[in-house]
Amino acid sequence: xxxxxxxxxxxxxxxxxxxxxxxFGGHFASVILSPKKPTPQKDTAYECGEEAVGxxxxxxxxxxxxVGLIFIIFDVESVLMFPVATVFSEMVKEGHGLFILxxxxxxxxxLVTGIIYCxxxxxxxxVRSYQVSARRNQPAVAVKAKEVKKASA
Amino acid sequence: MxxxxxxxxxxxxxxxxxxxxxxxxxxxxAILLGIELVLxxxxxxxxxxxxxxxxxxxxxxxxxxxIVVAAAEAAVGLxxxxxxxxxxxxxxxxxxxxxxx
Amino acid sequence: MNQTVVSFLAQYEFFDFLTKIFGENxxxxxxxxxxxxxxxxxxxxATIGGLGTYAERKISADIQMRMGPNRVGxxxxxxxxxxxxxxMMKEDIMPRTADKFLFYLAPLLCLLGVFATLAVxxxxxxxxxxxxxxxxxxxxxxxxxxxxxVFLGGYASNSKWSMLGGMRxxxxxxxxxxxxxxxxxxxxxxxGSMSFGKITDLQAGFITNWFVFHNPFAFLAFIVYxxxxxAETNRAPFDLPEAESELVSGYHTEYTGMRFGFFALxxxxxxFVVSAVAAALFLGGYNLPFHISIDFLPIQFVQLSxxxxxxxxxxxxxxxxxxxxxxxxxxxxxxxxWKYLTPIAIFNLVGCAVWxxxxxxxxxxQLIFGH
Amino acid sequence: xFLNTLFVMSALLTVVSAVLVLTTKNIMHSCVFLLGxxxxxxxxxxxxxxDFVAATQVMVYVGGVVILMLFAVxxxxxxxxxxxxQNLMGLAPTMGNAWTYGVSALVGLVxxxxxxQLLTRLGTMSKLKNDGAFESTVNKIGHLLVKDHILSFEIxxxxxxxxxxxxxxxARPRKQ
Numbered sequence: 167x168x169x170x171x172x173x174x175x176x177x178x179x180x181x182x183x184x185x186x187x188x189x190f191g192g193h194f195a196s197v198i199l200s201p202k203k204p205t206p207q208k209d210t211a212y213e214c215g216e217e218a219v220g221x222x223x224x225x226x227x228x229x230x231x232x233v234g235l236i237f238i239i240f241d242v243e244s245v246l247m248f249p250v251a252t253v254f255s256e257m258v259k260e261g262h263g264l265f266i267l268x269x270x271x272x273x274x275x276x277l278v279t280g281i282i283y284c285x286x287x288x289x290x291x292x293v294r295s296y297q298v299s300a301r302r303n304q305p306a307v308a309v310k311a312k313e314v315k316k317a318s319a
Numbered sequence: 320m321x322x323x324x325x326x327x328x329x330x331x332x333x334x335x336x337x338x339x340x341x342x343x344x345x346x347x348x349a350i351l352l353g354i355e356l357v358l359x360x361x362x363x364x365x366x367x368x369x370x371x372x373x374x375x376x377x378x379x380x381x382x383x384x385x386i387v388v389a390a391a392e393a394a395v396g397l398x399x400x401x402x403x404x405x406x407x408x409x410x411x412x413x414x415x416x417x418x419x420x
Numbered sequence: 421m422n423q424t425v426v427s428f429l430a431q432y433e434f435f436d437f438l439t440k441i442f443g444e445n446x447x448x449x450x451x452x453x454x455x456x457x458x459x460x461x462x463x464x465x466a467t468i469g470g471l472g473t474y475a476e477r478k479i480s481a482d483i484q485m486r487m488g489p490n491r492v493g494x495x496x497x498x499x500x501x502x503x504x505x506x507x508m509m510k511e512d513i514m515p516r517t518a519d520k521f522l523f524y525l526a527p528l529l530c531l532l533g534v535f536a537t538l539a540v541x542x543x544x545x546x547x548x549x550x551x552x553x554x555x556x557x558x559x560x561x562x563x564x565x566x567x568x569x570v571f572l573g574g575y576a577s578n579s580k581w582s583m584l585g586g587m588r589x590x591x592x593x594x595x596x597x598x599x600x601x602x603x604x605x606x607x608x609x610x611x612g613s614m615s616f617g618k619i620t621d622l623q624a625g626f627i628t629n630w631f632v633f634h635n636p637f638a639f640l641a642f643i644v645y646x647x648x649x650x651a652e653t654n655r656a657p658f659d660l661p662e663a664e665s666e667l668v669s670g671y672h673t674e675y676t677g678m679r680f681g682f683f684a685l686x687x688x689x690x691x692f693v694v695s696a697v698a699a700a701l702f703l704g705g706y707n708l709p710f711h712i713s714i715d716f717l718p719i720q721f722v723q724l725s726x727x728x729x730x731x732x733x734x735x736x737x738x739x740x741x742x743x744x745x746x747x748x749x750x751x752x753x754x755x756x757x758w759k760y761l762t763p764i765a766i767f768n769l770v771g772c773a774v775w776x777x778x779x780x781x782x783x784x785x786q787l788i789f790g791h
Numbered sequence: 792x793f794l795n796t797l798f799v800m801s802a803l804l805t806v807v808s809a810v811l812v813l814t815t816k817n818i819m820h821s822c823v824f825l826l827g828x829x830x831x832x833x834x835x836x837x838x839x840x841x842d843f844v845a846a847t848q849v850m851v852y853v854g855g856v857v858i859l860m861l862f863a864v865x866x867x868x869x870x871x872x873x874x875x876x877q878n879l880m881g882l883a884p885t886m887g888n889a890w891t892y893g894v895s896a897l898v899g900l901v902x903x904x905x906x907x908q909l910l911t912r913l914g915t916m917s918k919l920k921n922d923g924a925f926e927s928t929v930n931k932i933g934h935l936l937v938k939d940h941i942l943s944f945e946i947x948x949x950x951x952x953x954x955x956x957x958x959x960x961x962a963r964p965r966k967q
Contacts, residue, residue, distance in 0.1 A: 172794045172925065173450055174424050175837055177539040177549035179797065180451075180458045185535035188462070189528045189682065192508070196678035199509045209516040211579035212673055227866075230591050231401055231962055233754065234862045235394050237594045238855040239955040240762075242390045244601045245847050246383070246936070246947060248557055248614065251605055253933035254773065255612035255781050263777040266937055269945070270773050276948040278766060280955045281758075289959050290758040292751035321798050321838065329802050329835065331906065333828070336809040346818050348864055352825050355856065356809060359832050362844075370839045376931050380940055382836075382844050383932070386851050387947050391954035393856045397863040398958035404867035447792045521820060553927045554846045561846050564854030568826070571861060575819070587865065594858060614929060 232289050236281070243277050326367035334360035347400045347410045351393060358389045423617060425457050426450050428546035432717070457549055461538050465689050470500035472688035476739050483743045510677035518674065519576040526573035527675070527682035533565030534686045537693050542616035542700045544723035551617040556604055559697065560597070563652075566690060567593035570654075573683065574671035585670030588660050588750065595757040596651040596658075602765035603645035606638060606772045607631055607701050610781075620705035628785035630704040635784050637771035642702040644765050646734070649694035651757070653687060656742035660750055691738055692731060699730035794838055801834025818864055826857045840925030843932055 250270060257266040284290055337356030340349060362382040369378020400410055407414050426449075429435050442449040474489065474497065481488030489496035514523055540555045542548045552558055567590050574586015610631060611619045623629050632642045651658035662670030672683045699705060706723035748756065779787060808827035815821050829852040836845035936944045 172797070172838070172840075173426070174550045174552060175797065176451065176454050176793055177424070177458055178536055179800075180454055181462075181535045181539045181549075182532055184458055184462050185531040186528065188466075188535075189531055192678045192682065195508045196510075196512055200677060201511050203511065204513070208513055211515045211517060211577065212581065228401060228405075228962055230587055231397070231859070231862050231866055232959060233591045233595055234855075234859045235398065235958050235962065236758070236955065237598060238390055238394055238851075238859055239951050240598045241601070241855045242387050242851055243948065243951055244598075244605055245850055246387065246944065247605055248608060249843065249929055249933035249936055250944075251609040251933075252612060252614060252929050253937060254609050255776060256930075257937065258776050258781055263780075267773055267777045269937060269941065271770065272945060273948050274766060274770060276945075276952050280952045281762070283956055284959055285759070287959065287963070289963065290755065292754040321795065325798070325802070326835065326839070327909075329805060332806055333809055333832075336813050340813050343813070348860060348867070349818055349821060351860065352812060352821055355825060355852075356812070356828065359829065363832055363835060366836055366839050366841050366844060370841070376928060376935055379841050379844050379928060379932055380935055380943075382841070383847060384943060384947060386844075386847055387951070390851050390856055391950055393859060394954050395958045395961070397859055398962040400863055401866050402961050410867045450793075519817075519819065522823065525823065552842065553929050554842050557843075557850065558846045561850035561854060564850070564858075568853065568858060568861075571858065572823070575861070575865070590858060590862070594854065597854065 229292060232284075236284060236289065239280065240277070243273075247273065323367055323371040326363060326371075330360045330363045330367070333357075333363070345412050347403065347412050347415075348397070350412060351396050351400070354396075355389060355393065358385055358392075361385060423548070424454075424550045425547055426453050429453065454549070457547070458539075461541075461549065462535065465535075465538055465692065466685065468692050469685050469688035470504065471497075472691065472735070473503065473684070474500050475735070476742075479736070479739045480743050483740070504681065507677050507681040512677045512679070513674075515578060515674050517578045519578065522572045522576035523674075526569045526576055527679045527686070529569035529572065530566050530686035531569075531682055533563050533569065534690045534693065536562045536565070538689075540616060541693060541696055542620055542705055543696075543727055544706045544720045545617070545620075546720045547724060548617065551615055554614050555616045556608065556614045556619070556701070560601055560604060563690070563693075564594070564597060566686065567597075569683075569686070570671050573675065577671075577674035579674050581667050581669070581673045582671050585662060585667045585673070588667075589654060589662075589671050592654070592658065592660060592753060592757075593652055595754065596648045596761070599644050599757065599761035599765040600648040600652060602762070602769055603641040603648065604701065606641045606765075606769050609769070609772050609776065610634055610638065616700055616705075620700055620707060623704045624707045626709060627704070628783070628789075630702065632702045633784060635772065635775045637768040637775060638702070640764060641768040641772070642698070644761050644768065645702070646698055646737075648757075648761060648765075649698065650738055650741065651753075653690045653694055655691060655738055657745035657747050658753065659742075659747060660753055692735060695734035695738065696727060696731040698734055699727055703730050797834060798838045801831045801838065803831075804828070805831030805835065819861070822857060822860050822864065825860075826853060829853070829857070841928060842925075843929050 247270075250266070250273075254266060254270070257263065281290075333356050337353045337360060340353030340356065344350060344353070362385040365378040365381045365385070367378075369376060369381075403415065404410050438449060439446070477499070478488040478496070480486075489499040492498045492502045514520065537559050539549045540552055540559055542551070542555075570593065571586045571590035574582045574584075574589065577583070577586075607619065608614055611622050613619055613622075619631075623631060627633070631638050633639065654660075654662060660667075660670075662672065667673075672680055675683060706727040708722065708726065805828050808824045808831060811824040812821050812828060815824060829848060833845045833848040833852075836842075836848060
């Protein structure tokens with residue numbers, strides 16, 4: 167059995183430290199070299215020359231969350247698939263190929279069921295989920311879009 | 320020298336802080352943060368015990384599944400939070416009183 | 421296993437001399453060697469990142485029949501240094517309404533995510549800083565810090581353009597991580613390892629041993645990986661988070677001076693990193709096309725230049741794509757990821773698994789030409 | 792020696808970030824501190840030789856859960872990022888009466904004594920050799936997942952399917 171030394175993790179720590187050092191070094195140089203003349207106009211957020219109105223921190227559309235949700239499920243599934251993929255070729259050489267293939271396919275099959283469900287329900291559809299939320303105010307536009315979709319389909 | 324006790328102490332601190340976050344804060348997202356801390360404390364315990372006591376990898380498997388369950392829990396929990404916000408326009412936990420009586 | 425640059429250098433005679441100098445305290449020596457190599461890595465990576473901006477301008481000028489930068493240094497080669505100095509001397513502006521803590525933190529997260537991936541980059545059989553058992557997996561995992569940095573940068577500015585760019589950027593980066601991960605998973609399946617060293621060693625020898633040509637599915641996986649990686653690094657035609665014609669400058673609209681420089685540096689280094697990873701996973705990595713003993717130290721530099729050469733070729737393709745394809749629309753972006761790349765990546769994965777079982781792990785070339 | 796350094800750094804990062812999660816009023820900052828705490832835990836896993844679990848921790852939390860939480864804060868926030876009486880300082884007047892404080896003090900004392908009893912025994916018990924050399928875990932975890940724990944492996948897939956479908960239904964914009 168192979169053993170690993172914990173020292174192998176040292177470069178990661180050193181690299182992260184290097185990033186921090188570079189960051190603060192750059193800042194330091196910037197503080198020394200750069201001028202500092204703030205004006206009230208300069209310190210506002212950029213809105214193409216207009217006065218900035220309100221805060222940008224407002225509620226966003228839910229579709230961003232749905233994308234994140236599908237992502238995290240896939241992420242976790244791929245995490246579980248990595249160790250199985252690592253032993254795959256070994257198992258094939260030992261003659262358990264069909265067994266592990268079946269197992270793998272069942273796992274992926276369940277994953278694919280999920281994405282097919284989301285596809286059918288339109289969660290992968292950036293525009294349609296937008297129309298559903300906009301229908302409250304403008305029914306005509308949504309109906310028109312639906313007709314266009316039907317016609318194209 | 321690092322021993323099992325050091326990991327257990329860290330795990331305990333994390334667990335207690337997670338519990339305090341869950342109790343003290345009224346923001347539902349913050350409560351979910353507390354739950355993540357608690358679950359991680361448990362997973363840390365599993366890995367520490369599997370290293371120092373049992374000497375096999377079942378603890379690692381358990382930690383893996385804890386992470387999986389935590390991710391699923393966060394996904395569903397945050398979906399509920401968003402839906403709650405759509406209904407109530409707030410995520411203050413004391414507003415969730417529809418099932419009280 | 422877990423080969424590091426220290427364990428590689430330990431097989432040479434001059435290492436004994438060094439251990440004599442440093443005595444029994446091997447930790448000091450290890451740290452010192454790691455430090456020297458890390459600093460070299462950072463310097464080279466920063467130079468490549470800086471030259472990346474130069475190359476981008478020069479190649480775009482070439483494609484558009486212009487001259488490009490040609491005043492600073494020979495052929496304008498030192499332009500990036502001038503740009504760096506200019507950035508340091510610019511006034512550092514932070515919007516009054518910004519979230520100060522996160523405004524400072526966001527570029528740092530981007531830098532952290534990119535620099536931490538450099539630690540496992542397989543540049544040669546000996547000079548790789550560390551060859552982790554979970555190398556590929558670690559690389560995918562830690563590089564998602566960049567997405568977080570982009571999102572927080574957009575959020576902290578408290579500007580509408582930044583916020584839109586940040587949200588778009590984060591959702592784009594996490595979406596395209598899925599096809600990339602699944603393609604890498606296919607390679608893990610074929611090679612049976614997550615360590616860059618082992619994966620590269622399996623591709624030693626003639627060009628047919630490369631994983632691109634292992635089977636048709638692996639070839640598709642390479643294309644999916646490359647497209648996904650381009651999107652993950654926010655490169656055109658997937659540069660929606662920083663689309664200058666619609667979002668001003670996206671998530672770094674409010675960033676000036678050195679902090680903007682860090683974002684740009686992180687992006688250009690990340691393009692190099694994903695190109696190098698593509699070269700290592702699919703295109704044979706640092707392997708020479710013939711067998712040669714790696715004990716001879718200058719061979720390491722040959723291997724290094726082979727990997728960097730392959731990576732730079734892919735880098736050229738990335739820049740070329742920028743001036744060839746128009747930018748995607750945001751709904752097309754999502755449907756490209758979820759309706760095309762991800763199903764194709766899953767199909768590749770299943771195809772690779774079936775191939776492994778059906779042909780007992782042999783590659784296409786082995787099947788055709790025999791062993 | 793590097794093992795000890797890594798342990799101390801990770802432990803400090805974990806605990807300090809966790810305390811900051813508790814005491815920060817801004818929920819956005821809390822999420823970022825949670826990220827620090829989780830990365831610290833990944834470092835602790837690394838000191839235990841659990842390389843795969845450490846990488847998984849980084850992968851799932853940094854890439855996934857924290858970004859999802861930040862998304863959720865963005866989607867629900869807007870007006871109320873800094874809310875009053877959400878930290879420890881605002882806790883006392885809103886929580887319970889003398890009776891609850893008495894019971895919780897009792898429970899805390901029992902908890903403390905039990906822990907002290909356990910920890911003192913554990914401190915003397917386990918002096919395992921921890922010299923910084925570990926066996927690779929990835930292959931073993933793979934074998935365990937496809938042989939011993941095959942059922943939980945497949946069932947976790949079903950769990951994730953359920954989470955995906957359920958959360959998608961809950962979060963989907965309604966037609967109303």
